[in-house]
Amino acid sequence: xxxxxxxxxxxxxxxxxxxxxxxxxxxxxxxxxxxxxxxxxxxxxxxxxxxxxxxxxxxxxxxxxxxxxxxxxxxxxxxxxxxxxxxxxxxxxxxxxxxxxxxxxxxxxxxxxxxxxxxxxxxxxxxxxxxxxxxxxxxxxxxxxxxxxxxxxxxxxxxxxxxxxxxxxxxxxxxxxxxxxxxxxxxxxxxxxxxxxxxxxxxxxxxxxxxxxxxxxxxxxxxxxxxx
Amino acid sequence: xxxxxxxxxxxxxxxxxxxxxxxxxxxxxxxxxxxxxxxxxxxxxxxxxxxxxxxxxxxxxxxxxxxxxxxxxxxxxxxxxxxxxxxxxxxxxxxxxxxxxxxxxxxxxxxxxxxxxxxxxxxxxxxxxxxxxxxxxxxxxxxxxxxxxxxxxxxxxxxxxxxxxxxxxxxxxxxxxxxxxxxxxxxxxxxxxxxxxxxxxxxxxxxxxxxxxxxxxxxxxxxxxxxxxxxxxxxxxxxxxxxxxxxxxxxxxxxxxxxxxxxxxxxxxxxxxxxxxxxxxxxxxxxxxxxxxxxxxxxxxxxxxxxxxxxxxxxxxxxxxxxxxxxxxxxxxxxxxxxxxxxxxxxxxxxxxxxxxxxxxxxxxxxxxxxxxxxxxxxxxxxxxxxxxxxxxxxxxxxxxxxxxxxxxxxxxxxxxxxxxxxxxxxxxxxxxxxxxxxxxxxxxxxxxxxxxxxxxxxxxxxxxxxxxxxxxxxxxxxxxxxxxxxxxxxxxxxxxxxxxxxxxxxxxxxxxxxxxxxxxxxxxxxxxxxxxxxxxxxxxxxxxxxxxxxxxxxxxxxxxxxxxxxxxxxxxxxxxxxxxxxxxxxxxxxxxxxxxxxxxxxxxxxxxxxxxxxxxxxxxxxxxxxxxxxxxxxxxxxxxxxxxxxxxxxxxxxxxxxxxxxxx
Numbered sequence: 102x103x104x105x106x107x108x109x110x111x112x113x114x115x116x117x118x119x120x121x122x123x124x125x126x127x128x129x130x131x132x133x134x135x136x137x138x139x140x141x142x143x144x145x146x147x148x149x150x151x152x153x154x155x156x157x158x159x160x161x162x163x164x165x166x167x168x169x170x171x172x173x174x175x176x177x178x179x180x181x182x183x184x185x186x187x188x189x190x191x192x193x194x195x196x197x198x199x200x201x202x203x204x205x206x207x208x209x210x211x212x213x214x215x216x217x218x219x220x221x222x223x224x225x226x227x228x229x230x231x232x233x234x235x236x237x238x239x240x241x242x243x244x245x246x247x248x249x250x251x252x253x254x255x256x257x258x259x260x261x262x263x264x265x266x267x268x269x270x271x272x273x274x275x276x277x278x279x280x281x282x283x284x285x286x287x288x289x290x291x292x293x294x295x296x297x298x299x300x301x302x303x304x305x306x307x308x309x310x311x312x313x314x315x316x317x318x319x320x321x322x323x324x325x326x327x328x329x
Numbered sequence: 330x331x332x333x334x335x336x337x338x339x340x341x342x343x344x345x346x347x348x349x350x351x352x353x354x355x356x357x358x359x360x361x362x363x364x365x366x367x368x369x370x371x372x373x374x375x376x377x378x379x380x381x382x383x384x385x386x387x388x389x390x391x392x393x394x395x396x397x398x399x400x401x402x403x404x405x406x407x408x409x410x411x412x413x414x415x416x417x418x419x420x421x422x423x424x425x426x427x428x429x430x431x432x433x434x435x436x437x438x439x440x441x442x443x444x445x446x447x448x449x450x451x452x453x454x455x456x457x458x459x460x461x462x463x464x465x466x467x468x469x470x471x472x473x474x475x476x477x478x479x480x481x482x483x484x485x486x487x488x489x490x491x492x493x494x495x496x497x498x499x500x501x502x503x504x505x506x507x508x509x510x511x512x513x514x515x516x517x518x519x520x521x522x523x524x525x526x527x528x529x530x531x532x533x534x535x536x537x538x539x540x541x542x543x544x545x546x547x548x549x550x551x552x553x554x555x556x557x558x559x560x561x562x563x564x565x566x567x568x569x570x571x572x573x574x575x576x577x578x579x580x581x582x583x584x585x586x587x588x589x590x591x592x593x594x595x596x597x598x599x600x601x602x603x604x605x606x607x608x609x610x611x612x613x614x615x616x617x618x619x620x621x622x623x624x625x626x627x628x629x630x631x632x633x634x635x636x637x638x639x640x641x642x643x644x645x646x647x648x649x650x651x652x653x654x655x656x657x658x659x660x661x662x663x664x665x666x667x668x669x670x671x672x673x674x675x676x677x678x679x680x681x682x683x684x685x686x687x688x689x690x691x692x693x694x695x696x697x698x699x700x701x702x703x704x705x706x707x708x709x710x711x712x713x714x715x716x717x718x719x720x721x722x723x724x725x726x727x728x729x730x731x732x733x734x735x736x737x738x739x740x741x742x743x744x745x746x747x748x749x750x751x752x753x754x755x756x757x758x759x760x761x762x763x764x765x766x767x768x769x770x771x772x773x774x775x776x777x778x779x780x781x782x783x784x785x786x787x788x789x790x791x792x793x794x795x796x797x798x799x800x801x802x803x804x805x806x807x808x809x810x811x812x813x814x815x816x817x818x819x820x821x822x823x824x825x826x827x828x829x830x831x832x833x834x835x836x837x838x839x840x841x842x843x844x845x846x847x848x849x850x851x852x853x854x855x856x857x858x859x860x861x862x863x864x865x866x867x868x869x870x871x872x873x874x875x876x877x878x879x880x881x882x883x884x885x886x887x888x889x890x891x892x893x894x895x896x897x898x899x900x901x902x903x904x905x906x907x908x909x910x911x912x913x914x915x916x917x918x919x920x921x922x923x924x925x926x927x928x929x930x931x932x933x934x935x936x937x938x939x940x941x942x943x944x945x946x947x948x949x950x951x952x953x954x955x956x957x958x959x960x961x962x963x964x965x966x967x968x969x970x971x972x973x974x975x976x977x978x979x980x981x982x983x984x985x986x987x988x989x990x991x992x993x994x
Contacts, residue, residue: 220871228830282826
């Protein structure tokens with residue numbers, strides 16, 4: 102619940118930030134071509150990244166696990182005036198009227214700042230979370246590490262038994278395909294494909310920030326370091 | 330007689346405390362013993378302490394000094410105290426020397442060493458028995474050039490013979506031969522990238538100098554084990570033999586491997602000729618590979634699969650036979666010829682398969698035109714079954730095209746391919762174009778294959794131009810689906826990242842004159858009679874799930890068919906609206922009538938951001954009509970919500986069609 106409130110705050114902040122820009126743009130449009138820059142929502146991206154990353158790492162943030170708005174129980178989305186069947190005493194005999202309200206959209210979701218609820222993002226997250234169990238021991242013994250471009254890489258082949266190496270190579274390939282698709286998809290689902298690199302950068306930092314102690318990661322220069 | 334010789338010294342060695350004792354017996358027999366307190370040898374041999382040679386049956390004559398059954402004892406810091414058998418024979422006339430050290434305990438096994446020097450030529454033989462690789466590696470770790478932090482394991486039974494010359498006090502190597510077997514061999518480079526384990530192998534190799542160049546012949550037969558050079562190969566448990574002849578010219582830096590032969594029982598036989606330049610950065614100059622008719626299972630499963638990890642063809646079940654050759658020269662592949670005989674390729678992820686394929690594929694670089702031919706008995710793409718096909722291709726440079734029209738059976742219909750081309754093969758600018766006619770495929774067969782609700786009707790279409798470029802597939806024509814007694818046309822079909830993690834599909838769909846009776850029966854929605862027109866514009870599927878579209882479905886304005894809606898359909902519609910308690914209310918009232926009459930029905934949904942902006946056929950007070958009543962008995966269904974959660978709607982639709990809705994009595 103606390104999260105949703107924050108989401109509302111965020112959307113309000115955004116609206117108030119954009120209003121003056123819109124007001125300014127209106128007269129300007131009359132006299133010249135205007136480019137309206139939409140700034141990358143860094144804080145929202147970080148929050149979105151954390152929710153996905155904690156899902157993948159299989160951790161619970163704070164007290165409550167991160168939930169997508171759709172997964173709320175029915176009661177919340179269906180308002181009380183949902184469906185009613187009301188007899189209508191018309192002049193032409195039996196006449197029935199069915200009122201349908203369908204499921205109303207909670208306003209918080211409609212105005213989410215950086216959406217991570219598209220089917221593709223959820224299926225990528227689920228696929229990565231399922232793979233995480235297999236990758237975890239290799240992260241723990243330093244065989245693989247988190248790269249500075251938001252992917253994973255083999256850093257110490259000697260730590261992997263020979264019989265497991267091809268399987269690990271495949272896991273790394275699949276994980277990186279999923280991660281690349283995830284960054285592209287978040288940018289696309291939010292209507293800003295050009296944000297892909299910034300989203301990747303945000304994720305690269307958050308994968309490390311949320312990782313347990315002892316895992317290896319690449320610093321900005323590409324050198325491997327162990328998380329303290 | 331005892332001689333205290335004090336210290337002796339050579340250019341690379343120094344002996345201190347040298348003492349020789351000699352006791353003469355009858356004739357030329359004698360007992361000889363010699364001790365050296367400290368012998369300093371060049372690394373890696375290092376310092377040997379208290380070396381003692383004892384020859385109880387030495388022979389001393391004018392021409393020969395011999396020690397047939399002596400012993401050697403010594404102490405080195407690394408080996409500790411060691412004893413071994415020793416025999417030698419030295420002829421003073423021509424300085425011929427023969428020396429044998431036998432049964433020297435080393436690294437858990439035994440080592441025999443013998444040497445011979447005769448008129449400027451030397452030979453050394455080293456034989457190991459059950460020498461432990463790991464302990465040997467510890468001993469060798471101080472050798473110059475021995476890779477640091479690398480590891481070795483296993484048991485070594487090897488005979489090595491080295492021979493060479495001594496000229497101007499300098500010993501040179503002329504030839505070396507190594508023969509024997511290793512068991513449970515394991516090795517690893519310092520970074521662990523290149524490694525092997527559990528390798529049982531027989532080795533027979535010989536290197537010799539011919540003038541200024543070196544020539545080598547070798548044979549290695551392995552039985553099981555794993556070798557990694559980046560990717561890992563699991564070696565077959567049956568005998569796999571590699572034979573090699575090589576020639577290295579140090580002045581030009583040219584290394585010829587001519588030939589390399591690989592034989593894996595009856596399953597695989599391949600020969601390669603390779604020329605490398607090793608001056609500067611090693612590079613491949615030319616290579617020819619010839620694969621004799623071999624089992625695809627061995628070629629792919631053992632050798633190719635590890636190189637394909639991460640590609641869509643890294644987990645195939647294979648069968649059949651393959652042969653061919655590849656010619657590489659001047660920095661590019663010049664020619665490829667492949668012959669396949671009754672091969673099967675089946676993706677373990679069940680995305681595609683080709684069965685019983687035979688044919689020949691020819692390709693040449695440059696401008697020469699080559700013809701290829703491929704036919705198969707069947708296959709599948711995802712769960713759609715493909716029939717037999719017979720295809721003739723022409724290739725020219727990096728372009729490939731279908732030489733004559735062909736057809737592929739798809740379920741009970743078929744694809745008549747008039748044109749197919751693939752341009753820029755092996756370049757990032759790979760493009761494909763495709764013209765075809767899809768002859769009717771029954772929707773029963775297609776929906777069954779796809780695991781969808783069974784639909785009746787036919788799918789057909791003219792596909793005038795399909796283009797593929799950069800992972801994007803674009804269909805130029807119109808796909809026509811004849812289903813539900815009406816027609817569904819699909820235009821502007823575009824697929825992105827088709828084999829990627831998140832495939833994307835874009836299309837515009839138009840629906841004309843669909844019969845609601847068969848539509849509602851198919852989806853077990855409860856009977857609705859009438860016709861339906863509509864469109865789905867800007868359809869965008871991500872990972873095959875809709876994320877955006879602008880859809881509108883409604884009764885056509887000129888529709889004169891019977892318009893009825895059953896109580897079950899009404900109840901399902903109300904359930905879609907999220908009604909729980911309505912069932913009880915509806916039962917009593919709806920129970921009177923089995924079905925109702927309507928004038929028009931329709932619904933529109935503009936999907937964006939997980940929200941469906943909903944509307945109906947006509948505005949109603951505070952809402953919109955989804956069903957506008959007319960005739961008797963009459964029913965109106967009015968929707969009020971204009972923004973509907975798409976996932977919620979889908980979940981309810983799924984539960985309604987799955988459970989066939991509540992039954993109204």
